[in-house]
Structures are given as C-alpha cells and as structure tokens.
Amino acid sequence: MAGSNKTKITPPRWLLAELTYACPLQCPYCANPIDYANYQAELSTEDWKRVLTQARKMGAVQLGFSGGEPLTRKDLPELVKHARDLGYYSNLITSGYGLTEEKIVQLKEAGLDHIQVSIQASSQELNDHLAGTESFQLKKEVAHLVKKHGYPMVLCVVIHRENIHQMPEILAMAEELGADYLELANTQYYGWAHANRDLLLPTKEQFEQAEQIAQAFKEKVAGKMKIYYVVPDFYEDRPKACMNGWGTTFLTIAPDGVALPCHSARELPGMDCPNVKDYSIEQIWNESKTFNFFRGYDWMKEPCSSCDEKEKDFGGCRCQAYLLSGDMYAADPVCSKSPNHPIIQEAIDSAKASALADNEKPLIFRNSKNSRLLS
Amino acid sequence: MTINPNQPIKFSPLHRLQWEEAQQKDVILYPEGMVELNQSSAEILKLCDGTRNLAQIVADLEQKFATKGLANDITAFLEVALKNGWIQQN
Numbered sequence: 001m002a003g004s005n006k007t008k009i010t011p012p013r014w015l016l017a018e019l020t021y022a023c024p025l026q027c028p029y030c031a032n033p034i035d036y037a038n039y040q041a042e043l044s045t046e047d048w049k050r051v052l053t054q055a056r057k058m059g060a061v062q063l064g065f066s067g068g069e070p071l072t073r074k075d076l077p078e079l080v081k082h083a084r085d086l087g088y089y090s091n092l093i094t095s096g097y098g099l100t101e102e103k104i105v106q107l108k109e110a111g112l113d114h115i116q117v118s119i120q121a122s123s124q125e126l127n128d129h130l131a132g133t134e135s136f137q138l139k140k141e142v143a144h145l146v147k148k149h150g151y152p153m154v155l156c157v158v159i160h161r162e163n164i165h166q167m168p169e170i171l172a173m174a175e176e177l178g179a180d181y182l183e184l185a186n187t188q189y190y191g192w193a194h195a196n197r198d199l200l201l202p203t204k205e206q207f208e209q210a211e212q213i214a215q216a217f218k219e220k221v222a223g224k225m226k227i228y229y230v231v232p233d234f235y236e237d238r239p240k241a242c243m244n245g246w247g248t249t250f251l252t253i254a255p256d257g258v259a260l261p262c263h264s265a266r267e268l269p270g271m272d273c274p275n276v277k278d279y280s281i282e283q284i285w286n287e288s289k290t291f292n293f294f295r296g297y298d299w300m301k302e303p304c305s306s307c308d309e310k311e312k313d314f315g316g317c318r319c320q321a322y323l324l325s326g327d328m329y330a331a332d333p334v335c336s337k338s339p340n341h342p343i344i345q346e347a348i349d350s351a352k353a354s355a356l357a358d359n360e361k362p363l364i365f366r367n368s369k370n371s372r373l374l375s
Numbered sequence: 376m377t378i379n380p381n382q383p384i385k386f387s388p389l390h391r392l393q394w395e396e397a398q399q400k401d402v403i404l405y406p407e408g409m410v411e412l413n414q415s416s417a418e419i420l421k422l423c424d425g426t427r428n429l430a431q432i433v434a435d436l437e438q439k440f441a442t443k444g445l446a447n448d449i450t451a452f453l454e455v456a457l458k459n460g461w462i463q464q465n
Contacts, residue, residue, distance in 0.1 A: 059395070087393065114405075
C-alpha cells in the first residue's frame with residue numbers, strides 16, 4: 001500500500017498453543033479466563049497440525065504447549081513430533097501432574113526440547129493447598145526425571161503473598177533439584193489472580209525483601225542456573241512492554257481455536273477474535289481486525305500519544321488498562337503518568353487491609369464450578 | 376570463565392543451533408529464548424562439535440576464509456559463548 005502510513009507487520013516468532021483448559025490443579029492465580037468452563041470445544045489433532053504448519057511457515061520458531069494441563073491431550077506426542085519435523089523449539093509448560101517416566105521418554109523421542117515444571121511453593125503443605133491437589137512430591141520426582149533424561153529443566157514458581165516469605169527455601173529447592181533455569185514469576189493480576197488480588201498481592205516491603213534475596217542468589221549461581229525474574233508491575237513506575245507490542249511477536253491459540261494477540265485478549269470488548277477453523281494463520285496475523293487493533297501508535301490517547309517512552313513500552317498492557325480503568329485505549333494505570341494511576345495504590349491498600357483483617361475471605365480456586373459461578 | 380586451550384569445545388546439548396529460513400539467519404534456541412547470530416558467530420559455533428580445541432577452530436576458520444589473525448576475535452566470542460552456556464568443555 002504505497003503512500004499509506006500503515007504499521008509494518010513483523011512475522012510471529014512465538015506460538016503459544018493452549019491445547020486445553022482441562023487441568024487437575026486449581027491454582028487461584030491461573031491465567032486462564034474466569035469463564036473458561038464456557039469453552040468446552042477443543043481443536044482436533046488435524047486443526048493443531050495445520051496451525052503449527054502455517055505459523056512455522058510465517059517464521060514462528062518458539063512453541064509453547066500449554067493449557068490448562070497439556071498432558072491431558074492424548075495427541076501431545078503426535079503434536080510434538082509434528083512440531084519437531086517443522087523445526088520448532090518446543091516447550092512443554094506443565095504442572096507435572098500425569099508426567100510418568102515413560103511419557104518423558106516418549107516425548108523426548110518425539111522431539112520435545114524442554115520441560116517447564118511449575119511448583120507452587122517450597123513446602124508440601126502450601127504447595128498442595130495452592131494447587132488444590134496433592135502434588136508436591138510428584139512434582140519433585142518429575143523434576144528429577146526431566147533432568148535424568150537430558151532436558152533443560154525450568155522450574156517455574158509463581159510468587160504472591162501466600163508464598164513470598166518462602167523465597168530462600170524456594171531458591172534452595174531449585175538448587176537441590178538441579179534446575180537449569182528458575183522462573184520467579186511475580187503474579188500478574190489477570191483472570192483468576194485478578195479475582196483473588198486482595199489475597200495475593202504482597203506489600204511493597206515483602207516484594208523488595210524477596211527481590212533482594214533473589215538478586216543475591218542470582219549472583220551466587222551465575223553460570224550454573226539462569227534466573228528469569230518477572231517483575232510485579234504494581235510496584236513499578238512504568239508499565240511492561242506487554243507482549244513486546246501487540247501483534248508483533250506473540251500468537252496465542254486458545255483451546256477452542258480462537259487466535260489471540262495475548263492470552264487475555266478475548267476479554268476485551270468488541271475484539272471479535274478470529275478462529276483458526278475459519279481463517280489461515282497468515283490471514284489472522286496480517287488481515288484480522290483483532291491483530292491490527294493496537295498495532296502501531298495511532299490508537300493511543302494522551303498521555304501515551306505524545307509520550308517519549310511510547311516506543312519502549314507501547315502504553316503498557318491493553319488488558320490491564322481495560323480491567324482496571326474500563327478503557328482499553330487508556331494508558332496502563334501502572335504508569336505514574338496515567339491519570340488512573342491512583343487505582344494501583346488503592347489496590348495495594350485494599351490488599352493490605354485484607355491481610356490485616358480478622359476474617360480474611362478465602363481464596364477462590366480455579367475450577368469449573370467456580371468458573372460457572374463467576375461468569 | 377575462560378576457554379581451556381587444550382580441551383575440545385562442544386556446543387551445549389541444552390541449546391539448539393539452527394538456520395531460520397524466515398529470518399535468513401542462524402539462531403540459538405533455548406527455553407523461552409532465542410539469540411540471532413551473525414554469520415561469523417554461526418561459523419565459529421558450527422565448529423564446536425566436541426572434536427576441535429581452540430587452536431583447531433582458529434586454524435580451520437583461517438583456512439576456510441583464507442585469512443590470518445582471527446585468534447583474538449574467535450577467543451573473545453567463545454568466552455562470551457561459554458559465559459552464556461552455549462558451549463561446554465569436557
């Protein structure tokens with residue numbers, strides 16, 4: 001389109017294949033949508049193979065098999081093999097639940113590159129409470145087996161108020177299990193975590209103390225273990241460069257085939273997210289209304305549109321702007337330049353008040369019953 | 376971390392080195408990450424197959440590109456590679 005100032009479209013590099021919303025765990029900070037129980041239909045094996053082929057042709061190279069619990073899909077080894085044949089680097093993002101040694105070997109032979117195991121806490125009691133399932137011992141065994149069979153082992157621990165005091169023990173556990181990478185993911189408050197925010201958001205003091213401990217550990221294990229530290233944006237002055245910019249790098253396919261620029265995007269109003277059963281990945285990526293919605297900078301409002309940092313953080317996260325301010329075009333309220341920034345302090349104060357209250361309300365666990373109740 | 380000149384160098388089994396047609400580049404892939412390589416870095420890493428030591432890698436590349444004096448650049452790059460865990464010794 002000569003003469004047009006349309007944003008140049010870069011090809012997708014990362015494909016997140018959310019194979020299913022089924023999961024034996026019930027983590028109260030799950031990133032799946034609250035109303036996941038309404039999406040029962042799952043893509044067929046052939047649909048997934050077609051998606052993998054089309055996205056690879058466009059340049060996607062990192063592939064995450066996620067969910068829910070991706071191991072509940074019986075065709076996982078077949079999809080892994082297809083991905084390997086296409087040249088993807090494939091990552092299995094799992095709770096470890098249902099991962100036997102036989103399956104670990106089978107997936108390795110199919111060409112799986114790496115396994116990321118989530119652990120909820122450093123103690124059995126808290127892990128099993130947060131997961132809503134007895135799973136701690138099993139997860140540790142899985143971590144050993146992953147190493148034994150030559151995979152890079154990534155341990156992922158989501159950090160929040162219930163486990164942030166365990167930071168030293170979590171780090172010791174990662175070392176003991178021989179993790180090659182440790183992802184310390186401070187909770188991002190979407191989906192179930194948003195619903196449970198008063199119970200999960202740590203205080204600034206808790207967060208800073210935990211960060212210091214993690215930082216010292218990072219230096220100690222340099223060269224042996226890599227630490228991915230996901231910052232809690234509620235305690236930052238500037239928003240995260242969400243998804244590296246909308247429709248620039250990341251493509252998520254939900255279990256029912258809906259294509260999303262990020263895994264929360266289907267919660268934005270009027271997005272009409274396209275389905276891979278109706279369109280090719282190329283059509284979806286290049287031509288769909290959804291993927292073009294927040295590309296470039298033309299959609300921005302003040303203070304973003306004249307901000308000299310807009311090319312750095314793209315105005316932050318659209319889903320967070322919508323969730324917290326009701327306006328998906330607004331600056332991410334995390335930004336101190338945002339007129340909605342006081343919302344963040346209110347959320348922090350509300351969480352602190354909840355922690356100090358005599359009768360703290362219970363966590364809402366992620367399961368189908370609660371999903372139907374809340375949606 | 377420095378390269379031991381006597382030991383062979385091998386590309387890490389926890390990473391994958393691969394040509395990307397869409398990007399027209401060699402890349403290193405690892406859990407949740409990717410590094411794009413320029414041509415000379417890729418040429419060096421392709422020789423890290425566990426049979427050659429530093430001097431042999433330098434000699435092979437100097438011969439391949441009919442040039443001399445690559446030792447410093449190659450050593451510097453391999454030290455970065457070692458630090459990043461892309462290569463291993465023993």
